[in-house]
Amino acid sequence: MAKRASTQESVALAFELLKRIPRSRKVTASELRDQLESVGIVRDIRSIQRNLETLCEHFNITRDERSKPYGYSWNKCGEGLALPNLSSHEALLLSMAEDYLANLLPANVMSSLDGFFAEARHKLNPSCDNSKDRNWLKKVRVVSETQPLLPPKLDDGVFKAVSEGLYNDRLLNLEYHNARQQTRTALVMPLGLAQQGCRMYLVCRFDGYDNERALALHRISKAVVSSFGFERPKDFQLSQYDADGRFGFGEGDKCKVTFNITKQAGFHLLETPLSHDQIIEENEQDYFITATVIDSLRLKMWVRGFGDDIWNVSYEK
Template sequence: MPWFACGRYSLVIQNSRSDSAMPKRPESLETLQIALELVRRIPKGRTITAPELRQQLTEAGFERDMRTIQRQLETLSEYFDIDRDDTAKPYRYCWKERAKGLSLPSLSPQECLLLTLAEQQMGQLLPPRLMKSMEGFFVQARTQLNEKSSAKRELDWLKKVRVVSTSQPLLPPKVDPAVFEQVSNALYGDQWLNVKYKNAAGKTLESRVMPLGLAQQGQRMYLVCRFDGYDNERSLALHRIQSASVSAFTFQRPPEFDLKKFDDDGRFGYGRGNKIKLSFLIEKDAGLHLLESPLSEDQQVEEEADQYRITATVVDTDMLDWWLRGFGDVVSEISKHGKE
């Protein structure tokens, strides 16, 4: 193989028959990408193992064997301020206390703000494994918001916005993290789910269900599903699921099921999708908000002395009845008629 050298630089000339010996650029780029993904996911203030990092990479779409991950981590520990605890296996990794970590310019202050808000507000609606795979980015976003002087306005924004309750605030019921992870994984992969469930009446049942949707209503989470052998949907409160395990069997999602329509039909309000023409009188002080936030697109308002007569097409649900009763004496002449 001919070669020419000048000082400490060498040029190698190869013919077409030795192409297999040339380094492949795509592999080099992939190695660099994996290294960057690993560095992003190494936390500060706590430790993480090689198997955990490999799992995060797998969930992010990067399939690598354990030995490759370990070699990468050994190399990264030599060139970055990364601590490796080798007192027990598997080894644990973290950024050193005063290390700045790896802060890539790909995240602007606005992107850091968006990621931080997404982590705070959407954490319960995303599969745990997806949240884990994104953890490195969430950490980077929080770190940059707190350390960059140019991100002060974005950091201050987090103190200026809040999601508030429209009813008496309640603490969320406790959901078993293992149950939530199994439910999310089954929903994500369209896999049958085996559950042990205790209903509101205290009766415990075990069954196989087809998970179709996950909804948060106030502080509660509900799994919309079909029980094996049935073609109608039920809602199971997640905090009442005592145990859950993902089946190895997948299913085809029913093409007729639509989670938005399920909600629009009032199913989370304990209804059956029956639309009615609702009419009632409400005192002006209590009913002013209905002029600003109508009950429906076809709502009509008639002014009568110190009251409003409201007429609207709505879904008939138990929640509607609870809402009307909540006004007490300021609401009167309530009537419901089947929609023609």
Template sequence: MPQRPDTLESVLLAVELLRRIPRGRKITAAELHRQLKDAGMERTERTIQRQLEMLSRHFEIERDERSKPYGYRWLERAQHLAVPHLTPHESLLLQLAEEHLKHLLPTRLMQSMDGFFAQARRNLGDDSQGHNVRLAREWPRKVRVVATSQPLLPPSIAPGVLEAVSDALYGNRWLELDYQNAAGKRKPVKVMPLGLAQQGPRLYLVCRYEGFGNERSLALHRVRKAQASTLAFERPADFDLQKYDDDGRFGFGEGERVQLTFCIENEAGFHLRETPLSQDQQVRDCGDGWMEVTATVVDSAMLQWWLRGFGESVREVNSKPAQPLRTTTLLNK
């Protein structure tokens, strides 16, 4: 098979580098070399360095020469690589995706998409694009995800923590943390990151401490410092984040499923007829404005908080393990 001309190879390499140079942070030639190698493009690091030197002279790319290795990034106001074929609907989807996925995707992956997100924002902000663009720009003001409880402001996360955590989680690498628990006790820990979950305004890291086989959830806003190690680990085959959630672990449960029975005033419990607690939920009319609800759920502190939230509108709350049948009392009013 004939080889492609050197000129075409150089152009393809330049395009790939322009796509991968981020905004807001710097990237080195060595990092770009690894990315291209992972993508199947075999080039020497010196070739990449020469290309970067040339690109920084002809594009709005900053080269930080204060220390080696040099870092490269697009200037904030640079046009970057445009994506002119984005339709108004595609631009809208990218804008919504950026908002809702910014904490749930690896930080480096989000940063590598900066050019697309910026182009989507420019497309939606261009009044010369006509009626369809204006309609797409209006859409975020027409839809909203609303809170199911008292809204809270998100806690602040120390600079660099989310980036280090997401990098370690993505690369299956050990993570070294300076962690302060809810009681205020602060200590260094080494953990195996297994999952990241957003619960309301808070982010939690599911992990295993070094030397232990059980999982814990650490609040990211309580991490004072985080550093991804160079040491990799084999992700445990017996861990499943979906099952961890289904077992009620984010609700301070231990996975024990119980058959819950309680009486609730019709007005307070009407929503349970439309949004049941479980697939096997049963509702029985008790008369006098009350109904009895029976459902198989995960026993957890969150369940008890939810029940107590109804105050005097809930009574006769009992539960028994699904297996074996042994009756216990959760809450009586």
């Protein structure tokens, strides 16, 4: 039985290595070791090198020995194991996904895709015949509606632990500080991860409580994944948490907001309404607007942002 388990592990390791060896560039044994460690497969560098030597003997894999560390890649002209070759369109999609989804995918998933992302970057380099796809990256951009801010610094170890706990439904032991710079420790149930502008938030339940809180990820100084799992609350949905205005410092209570706003400042509300039941009455110099929205601090801040261009503001529960 022990020998059989060893054989299964060897075959599994070989397949993991084969998946990560590219065609259009070279990868080193150290890079492959790091990629495997990111998905929980820990092997020393000599073990990786020995397996690569074996794979070179049985597959169309070449080892570039012109300089150290040696680089490995699939032989482009070989007829060995057929691996998918990224098209320029697929490379474009992966490149955009790496930019915009980096903080929304579990750390282990992002790490396991490193080989694909690297292949995509290589595919889109100027030496390849894909100028239209490469230039597309310069033609699109997600822009901010507010004053741009630099993102706060995130601890890589914290993000990895939080995403692992969230991915595997395991409790987290956290050490964090609040807005008053007070240090706290807590055992939490991770329920969701959300990006708001340049900030990341962990939605969780503290041990002993049945309500949810959002912790700014950059305020977490230490996160340890517990060996204890948990069953996700059936009454929690991250989409509903957002719809209730919880990321805008609301409690899910709705109110009817009414106000007058100058036509210049309020014209965009004709194109992008506050709510489905929004009613606009047009006056000579302004609009009178009624809408049912989530009552939150974010709503009040949005209203205050118009300054003297808005007046007669009322919030009715």
